[in-house]
Amino acid sequence: MIDLQRSREEIDKIDAKMVELFEQRMKISQNVAEYKINTGKPVLDREREKQKLDSVEKLARTEYNGQAVRELFSQIMSMSRKLQYTMMNYNQASEFHKITxxxxxxxxxxxxxxxxxxxxxxxxxxxxxxxxxxxxxxxxxxxxxxxxxxxxxxxxxxxxxxxxxxxxxxxxxxxxxxxxxxxxxxxxxDQALLSLSGTNLSEIRTVYSHPQGILQSRKFLEQYPNIKTVEFGSTAGCAKKVLEDGDKTQAAIASIRAASTYGLEVLASNINYEEVNxxxxxxxxxxxxxCEGSNKMSICFTLPHESGSLYNMLSHIIFNNLNMSKIESRPIPGKKFEYRFFVDFDGCIEEASVINTLRGIEAEALDIKILGNYIGVDL
Amino acid sequence: MIDLQRSREEIDKIDAKMVELFEQRMKISQNVAEYKINTGKPVLDREREKQKLDSVEKLARTEYNGQAVRELFSQIMSMSRKLQYTMMNYNQASEFHKITxxxxxxxxxxxxxxxxxxxxxxxxxxxxxxxxxxxxxxxxxxxxxxxxxxxxxxxxxxxxxxxxxxxxxxxxxxxxxxxxxxxxxxxxxDQALLSLSGTNLSEIRTVYSHPQGILQSRKFLEQYPNIKTVEFGSTAGCAKKVLEDGDKTQAAIASIRAASTYGLEVLASNINYEEVNxxxxxxxxxxxxxCEGSNKMSICFTLPHESGSLYNMLSHIIFNNLNMSKIESRPIPGKKFEYRFFVDFDGCIEEASVINTLRGIEAEALDIKILGNYIGVDL
Structure with a gap:
């Protein structure tokens, strides 16, 4: 049986030493970075970083620790770079103008x-x-x-x-x-089932809607296996079609608003199966x-398809204490091994944390576009 | 001017000491973990980790270093946990049976x-x-x-x-x-424009297709501003409609295969605007x-919407050296602050690295589902 209390004290001692060494390392690498920036050299030297990772990995005594040390130093070097980026200029953010x-x-x-x-x-x-x-x-x-x-x-x-x-x-x-x-x-x-006035639900044979309207009302439609569903244009367009065709066997899935726009009757309301839709x-x-008060950023960037590249990119967001609310990747047509990422995170383009994040991603991604900065609304 | 060579030597010395301390720390925390597992205590103790992060952050001399040290130790503790997970059982993977x-x-x-x-x-x-x-x-x-x-x-x-x-x-x-x-x-x-036989492109007034067919052929359609586009069912369903309506002013965007299935004429082929479609x-x-030889995993998991949670989850994939090819987040209906993530990564469910990844995500996510393990094909 181990002594839990003593183990924790030993860990605390090790941690204090590690923090001290880390700070010494940051200081030296900062001086190197200043030298690099002054002499016009790039901050990120992938070849040198790879050599460093190979050499620290070899210092470890077990395979697992080797892998762990590799990840640890990859992090440490990334933190040095993030500090270095704060010394550099960033223009893309200043192209956005604030309006009331x-x-x-x-x-x-x-x-x-x-x-x-x-x-x-x-x-x-x-x-x-x-x-x-x-x-x-x-x-x-x-x-x-x-x-x-x-x-x-x-x-x-x-x-x-x-x-x-x-x-x-x-x-x-x-x-x-x-x-x-x-x-x-x-x-x-709220999806509703709309028809010509004076129609009974039992007379309906065909229901028209946008694919989304049909999908959202799926569980309602399952109760009526004799009704055929047809995907057609937008939901309001389907309501218009029902009016124009003048056919009592037709109905549309659309909004209550569309019912009043096109003079249709509401046969059933709230037919979407998720209560929160x-x-x-x-x-x-x-x-x-x-606008003033903007608190949500949408960006997209392109990355080579390799292990860890997205992880490194997200570290810029996490490190600046910004909360990410959405992420999506899409393959880029014609470029098999490159992916485009769409990311939303909290923040305003005027804030230092946001500017540091954007600067870091710009320096390490293949490209970046700011899609917008606006006031976020919860779904 | 700094001495680059000397700076690098100093960094190398610091790094060697850090690796040694890191290995000592892993050894002690491993003993703690064994003790925890044997006494039925959970590996992840969020409260204790938070206290640890607060205390190391205070040891640092600058605000930036405090933040960096916090991230560093969050990583170090995550690595200890990953090693501990390898000692635990994992059943979900064994429910999948291999077939030839x-x-x-x-x-x-x-x-x-x-x-x-x-x-x-x-x-x-x-x-x-x-x-x-x-x-x-x-x-x-x-x-x-x-x-x-x-x-x-x-x-x-x-x-x-x-x-x-x-x-x-x-x-x-x-x-x-x-x-x-x-x-x-x-x-x-390859999208094609299909019509009744003996029709001229100049006679076409309406083009039917699935929304995807219309979108993919957008640049072709822009050349014919007098043609109206209507979204309707699937691409093959539109080809069927053109045949059944027997109206020479109608055309469908669908495959060459659909043309031969429904006896239609190909007015224009390869009308999708991206060459690689x-x-x-x-x-x-x-x-x-x-199947034997499966090399692609698809999983989904749910996370609380908080800074760093996705980043921690991805670290399980990265740490096990698995390459991630897709990621997507979706809000969960009715649960404002929870997100579901869909992730694809390379690997077979029999491999230790995949099992470790799944085990780690299962331990730290709200839930996880293995969507499948199969042979991946590049787009």
């Missing part, structure tokens, strides 16, 4: 996804109010284009749903277009701007 | 997504050949159900596309159903099985 708030009046032109009665239109009105100039666009791509070519000042697009997906396309478009996220709006989504919408603009 | 190969004969019942001529059917035939019994299902959910209730032995579903998305729904269904991935198949997707399909089954 987004203008919300009838001179503000806004494009939303879908037709009248769509969830995006509803999200737009909840954010901007109704004293605005707005129009719908039939695809995510078209929303992005209209903002990019100046036909609209702002665009409204769905980006995340608690029950299903739909995120990935939008993120790809954010990389393709020079647009930025300036705000987000969360909408509780919310969608997050983003508000995009061509300007690099952020 | 998946049976590919006419007694194998397979369900694929979509109708005849769909990309999923094509992926199925490339994997299983044609000497099989197969049928289509109209939704991802239906494919999962048919496998789960035994109507089919295997199911084929798209899970990732190099140009667009579609992944998230499938991953959610993998959590919902007790099905597992046993194989994957990659298909090069591949889709990854998964083959699922109800059995917990993996």
């Amino acid at each position: 708030e987004i203008p919300k009046n009838n001179e503000t032109k806004i494009v939303y996804f879908g037709t009248k009665g769509s969830y995006s239109e509803q999200a737009m009105e909840e954010y901007f109010g109704t004293d605005i100039t707005s129009f719908g666009a039939s695809s995510f791509y078209e929303v992005m284009s209209k903002v990019s070519n100046g036909e609209a000042d702002y665009g409204v697009l769905p980006i995340e749903n608690t029950t299903t997906g739909g995120i990935t396309d939008i993120y790809d478009l954010l990389v393709e277009f020079d647009n930025y996220i300036v705000a987000e709006q969360v909408l509780k989504v 919310s969608t997050r919408f983003i508000i995009i603009t061509k300007q690099r701007q952020f | 190969e998946i049976p590919k004969n006419n007694e194998t019942k397979i369900v694929y997504f979509g109708t005849k001529g769909s990309y999923s059917e094509q992926a199925m035939e490339e994997y299983f050949g044609t000497d099989i019994t197969s049928f289509g299902a109209s939704s991802f959910y239906e494919v999962m159900s048919k496998v789960s209730n035994g109507e089919a032995d295997y199911g084929v579903l798209p899970i990732e596309n190099t140009t667009t998305g579609g992944i998230t729904d499938i991953y959610d269904l993998l959590v919902e159903f007790d099905n597992y991935i046993v194989a994957e198949q990659v298909l090069k997707v 591949s889709t990854r399909f998964i083959i699922i089954t109800k059995q917990r099985q993996f």
Whole structure:
């Protein structure tokens, strides 16, 4: 049986010595870094770091400890680099200009996804109010284009749903277009079954909706095995179709709002199977701007596909004490071994911790784009 | 000016001392762990670790070093835990049974997504050949159900596309159903514009396709601003619609294979804008099985939404020298501060490094599910 108390005291003594050695090491490597920066040499010397890791690994007496020591020194060198980055300039953040708030009046032109009665239109009105100039666009791509070519000042697009997906396309478009996220709006989504007035649920043979509407209402639809489901355009577009076709055997899954827009009857409401069914919408603009009080950063960066590279990248976020709320990786078309990562974390682009994080990622990733800095809203 | 050579020698001396102290520390904490395991105490004592981190942080002389020391010791303690986990049992991996190969004969019942001529059917035939019994299902959910209730032995579903998305729904269904991935198949997707025979491109007014087909062919469609695009079912379903409607102003974006299935004419081929447009399909089954030579693991786990928790989880993968090829986070409906992560990494469930990784994640995550172990194919 070991003496727990004595073991802990021994560990405390070792730790005190390790902290002292660590601080000595940081001081020396800091001097080396200053020398490097003054003579224009890069901070990260991968070859030298690899040699160092090989040599410390050999010092350890067991294979497990060798691996552990390797990871430990990889961390230690990464910490030296992070301190060194704080001495360097960083321009990308300063290209973003602070505004008090987004203008919300009838001179503000806004494009939303879908037709009248769509969830995006509803999200737009909840954010901007109704004293605005707005129009719908039939695809995510078209929303992005209209903002990019100046036909609209702002665009409204769905980006995340608690029950299903739909995120990935939008993120790809954010990389393709020079647009930025300036705000987000969360909408509780209640799907309803809509039909021509005077129709009975038993008469319905075909239900039209966007794939998301069908998926979210799956458990409701399972009770009616004789009803055929057809994926078709946006949810509001399906409501419009039911009105225009004038066929009593048709119904649409869409919002209560779409029912009133197109004069349809609500056969069943709240048919989505998750009680909490919310969608997050983003508000995009061509300007690099952020509002006062912004507390959420969205970035994307590209990494070589190798063990540890993402881990090192995330260490910049963790080390600066920033909380990460989302991460996603996508393969890059045509480049088998490179991955693009989309990461959200808490913070404002004015803060030193955020600037240090961005600087560190920029120095070590293949590329980085700031997708936006805005006020985060919980789903 | 500093002496670079001398600075490096000093660092080498410090490093040798640090390695020695680290090994002493590992030895003592190992004894503590053995004692804990023998007396049935948990390996991870969050409260004790927090106290330790607070006390070492105070030993450092600068704020930056305090933060760095905190991270360093968080790592050191994590390494002790990883070694301790290797002493513990792990059952989840042993529930997966090794098979030589998946049976590919006419007694194998397979369900694929979509109708005849769909990309999923094509992926199925490339994997299983044609000497099989197969049928289509109209939704991802239906494919999962048919496998789960035994109507089919295997199911084929798209899970990732190099140009667009579609992944998230499938991953959610993998959590919902007790099905597992046993194989994957990659298909090069060439979208084509299909119409009734004897039609001219100039006559086309409406193009039908799955949202993915429209998105992938966006740049082609931009050349024809008078053509209206309508999202409708699967790509093969759209080809079927064009045939059935018999309307010469309609066309579908679908595969060349769908053209021959429905006797349509190819108006334009290879209209997807990314030259490399591949889709990854998964083959699922109800059995917990993996084929000989499996080298890719898919898992999902749930974490509290707090700084560093994902980073700690990934350290299990990195520390065991496993390469991570995909990561994705999703908010969990109704649980604001918990996130579910989907991670793919290289390895076979029989290997010690994989078992150690799974054991470590299981001990520190809120929950973990092994989604499958199979032979990976590059996109």
